[in-house]
Amino acid sequence: MKEQLLQKWHLHFGASSPEVIVRAPGRVNFIGEHTDYNEGWVLPGAMSRSVYILVSKNEKDGHRWVAGDLNEEYVYDAATDLPLWGKYVEGTIQLYAPQTGPLKILISGDLPVGAGVSSSSSLVCGLLYALQKITGGKETKDDLALFGSRVEREIIGLQGGIMDQFAIMLSRKNHVMMLDCRTREYKFISADLPGCKWVLINTKVKHKLIDSDYNNRADECLRAVGIIKRLYPKVETLRDVTMDMLSEIHLPELLRKRSLFIVEENDRVHKMVDALKKKDPKKAGSLLKASHAGLRDQYEVSCAELDHLAAVANKYKGAYGARMMGGGFGGCVLCLVKEEEMEEFLEECSVSYFEKFGFDPEVILFDLGNGVEYV
Numbered sequence: 001m002k003e004q005l006l007q008k009w010h011l012h013f014g015a016s017s018p019e020v021i022v023r024a025p026g027r028v029n030f031i032g033e034h035t036d037y038n039e040g041w042v043l044p045g046a047m048s049r050s051v052y053i054l055v056s057k058n059e060k061d062g063h064r065w066v067a068g069d070l071n072e073e074y075v076y077d078a079a080t081d082l083p084l085w086g087k088y089v090e091g092t093i094q095l096y097a098p099q100t101g102p103l104k105i106l107i108s109g110d111l112p113v114g115a116g117v118s119s120s121s122s123l124v125c126g127l128l129y130a131l132q133k134i135t136g137g138k139e140t141k142d143d144l145a146l147f148g149s150r151v152e153r154e155i156i157g158l159q160g161g162i163m164d165q166f167a168i169m170l171s172r173k174n175h176v177m178m179l180d181c182r183t184r185e186y187k188f189i190s191a192d193l194p195g196c197k198w199v200l201i202n203t204k205v206k207h208k209l210i211d212s213d214y215n216n217r218a219d220e221c222l223r224a225v226g227i228i229k230r231l232y233p234k235v236e237t238l239r240d241v242t243m244d245m246l247s248e249i250h251l252p253e254l255l256r257k258r259s260l261f262i263v264e265e266n267d268r269v270h271k272m273v274d275a276l277k278k279k280d281p282k283k284a285g286s287l288l289k290a291s292h293a294g295l296r297d298q299y300e301v302s303c304a305e306l307d308h309l310a311a312v313a314n315k316y317k318g319a320y321g322a323r324m325m326g327g328g329f330g331g332c333v334l335c336l337v338k339e340e341e342m343e344e345f346l347e348e349c350s351v352s353y354f355e356k357f358g359f360d361p362e363v364i365l366f367d368l369g370n371g372v373e374y375v
């Protein structure tokens with residue numbers, strides 16, 4: 001991989017080598033969806049598939065940024081009308097290292113974009129890690145993850161949480177991270193279940209969360225908290241809400257559904273940790289199924305393609321369970337499958353998907369890897 005990256009770099013920037021090369025993985029999330037911006041719990045990990053970011057100072061020639069896989073190159077000045085990836089680059093530099101001079105940047109890798117595996121946060125976190133090396137910054141990876149989440153909120157305008165950035169920065173090979181999004185404490189748990197494999201199937205329905213209903217969901221959660229607070233003043237976010245509180249309070253139906261999903265999804269994170277510790281794939285699978293049903297019916301962030309794949313997977317005898325993953329409105333389904341059934345399972349899902357929608361989904365096999373690192 002490094003050789004290929006350097007070749008691309010030399011093609012665009014000539015003979016000199018980059019000062020730093022960073023690998024920033026994609027994020028998978030086993031369970032705990034949309035709970036992060038409600039200060040709840042999540043259970044993500046880092047994928048083996050990654051974005052690579054190569055950076056050097058470029059005092060002489062000004063900013064030159066290249067998205068290698070898109071064949072897009074920008075000689076940047078503030079008036080340039082940037083595509084979304086360029087806005088992430090610009091925002092990260094402005095927020096973390098506004099005094100750094102012009103940079104040569106090459107972005108490349110094998111992480112699908114718009115598939116719900118957090119490619120934009122991988123870009124931001126990878127760039128932060130590279131900029132830290134170039135500027136000699138001393139922040140911890142936790143601090144950098146918080147910078148990453150600020151880019152999303154303050155520059156791009158997505159009211160997201162901290163899950164993706166913590167997973168991308170801090171993950172540990174073969175483990176998932178149980179992260180408390182209020183206290184920011186985390187611990188690692190082995191995600192190995194005997195005789196099983198986790199796999200992603202990408203609907204190829206691309207989503208840009210900023211153009212979706214994502215921010216409306218964050219807003220609905222805040223509105224629900226506003227009402228719940230009248231009876232329970234100590235409630236700060238939906239993390240503090242219990243089933244008993246919900247049964248006592250009269251919320252408008254829409255807000256009741258959203259709140260119920262978050263309360264139940266938080267509970268499922270704890271139950272999934274327990275299932276992983278007990279090496280219980282049946283329990284893990286039933287939690288995935290329940291999570292998908294909630295995301296579809298209560299939180300309403302799924303789509304026909306995700307629902308179809310999840311339904312086929314959840315009916316398949318050799319699969320324990322499946323659910324849509326990430327922000328929603330497109331992207332991937334995460335499935336837990338018996339190892340010896342994997343081939344047939346993927347065939348069945350692909351054929352059925354093609355019959356219904358007229359194009360093939362993409363199978364994404366992955367291992368759980370480490371967080372950002374220098375290459």
Ligand code: GAF
Nearest residue numbers: 033034160161162163326327
């Ligand atoms: C996106 C956001 F960026 C995360 O913060 C999280 O809310 C996720 O959607 C849904 O769980 O990836």
